[in-house]
Each structure stands twice: as structure tokens, then as C-alpha cells.
Amino acid sequence: MFEKVISFFKKLGKTEEKEGKSKDTAKERLHLVLMQDRANVSADFLELMKQEIIDVIKKYIEIDESAIDVRLTNKTNEDGTNGAPALYANIPITNIRNDVAVQASKEKEDTENKENEKKEENKIEEKQEENVTENKDDKEEKEEEKEEVKEEEEGKQEEDAT
Numbered sequence: 075m076f077e078k079v080i081s082f083f084k085k086l087g088k089t090e091e092k093e094g095k096s097k098d099t100a101k102e103r104l105h106l107v108l109m110q111d112r113a114n115v116s117a118d119f120l121e122l123m124k125q126e127i128i129d130v131i132k133k134y135i136e137i138d139e140s141a142i143d144v145r146l147t148n149k150t151n152e153d154g155t156n157g158a159p160a161l162y163a164n165i166p167i168t169n170i171r172n173d174v175a176v177q178a179s180k181e182k183e184d185t186e187n188k189e190n191e192k193k194e195e196n197k198i199e200e201k202q203e204e205n206v207t208e209n210k211d212d213k214e215e216k217e218e219e220k221e222e223v224k225e226e227e228e229g230k231q232e233e234d235a236t
Contacts, residue, residue: 120146127163136169 124144131137143164149157 120144123161124163128165131165134171135167136171138166138168141166 124142127144128137128139128142141164143162145162146159147162149160151157
């Protein structure tokens with residue numbers, strides 16, 4: 075009989091725990107619904123956003139998807155009042171992918187090298203254009219000098235003829 079009384083109290087204690095857990099769960103769900111309503115965000119939209127965030131993060135690091143917690147919360151202002159809704163994301167990291175980091179640094183280096191090559195090519199082209207311009211100027215000067223020499227010779231020949 076004593077055992078029945080003990081088991082009765084144990085069952086009573088378990089139901090109180092279950093009620094406490096379900097109460098907390100219901101409270102949390104209601105809070106989430108209110109936050110989504112205030113932020114004008116649907117549950118489907120929040121789930122879609124969560125999945126996209128996870129997909130982006132998975133490119134760079136390995137994560138524990140089963141332990142991810144993404145939800146909307148109220149940001150509390152300094153004066154203690156509720157502020158704008160905030161997105162809270164707790165994403166446990168299991169490993170950082172070094173291959174992605176190495177690849178990203180290689181791509182950055184390649185981009186920088188290409189930019190430097192373009193700059194060098196532009197400098198070479200500018201120098202070539204300057205040389206062409208100088209050569210044209212030199213040719214024009216030589217032609218002008220030849221014309222001056224011809225004019226001088228013609229002037230001398232006219233003087234000699236008179």
C-alpha cells in the first residue's frame with residue numbers, strides 16, 4: 075500500500091512537471107506568434123530565412139543543424155522598454171572549413187594579380203602612345219627644319235641670282 079501511495083505522488087509530480095513544461099512551451103509559442111505579428115513576419119518566412127542563413131554558413135563552416143536556434147526576440151532598450159524586433163540565431167560550430175578559406179584567399183590573390191597585370195598593360199599602352207606622339211612630333215619638327223633649310227637655300231639662290 076505504501077508503494078501505491080509513493081507511485082501516486084510520483085505520477086502527480088510528473089504531471090506537474092509536464093504541465094510546467096507544456097505551460098512554458100505554450101508561453102514560448104505565444105511569444106513567438108506575437109513577435110512574428112509585430113515584425114510582420116510569417117512562420118514560413120522565418121523558416122525560409124533560417125534555412126538560407128544555414129545554407130550560407132555551411133559554405134564556410136560545419137555546423138550542428140540539430141542544435142540550431144533561430145527566433146525573433148524583442149530588443150530591450152536602455153530604459154527597459156521593448157524596442158524593435160531582433161533576429162536571434164544560435165548556431166553551434168563543429169568545424170571550420172580551411173579549404174574554403176584557402177580557396178577564397180587564392181581567388182583574392184588571383185583577382186589582385188589580374189588587376190596588377192591590367193595596370194601594367196595600361197602603363198605600357200600609355201608609354202607606347204607617348205612614344206608615337208613623340209615620334210610624330212619629331213617627324214613634324216624634322217619636316218619643318220627641312221622646309222626652313224629649303225627656304226633658306228632658295229633665299230640664297232635668289233640673292234645670288236640678283
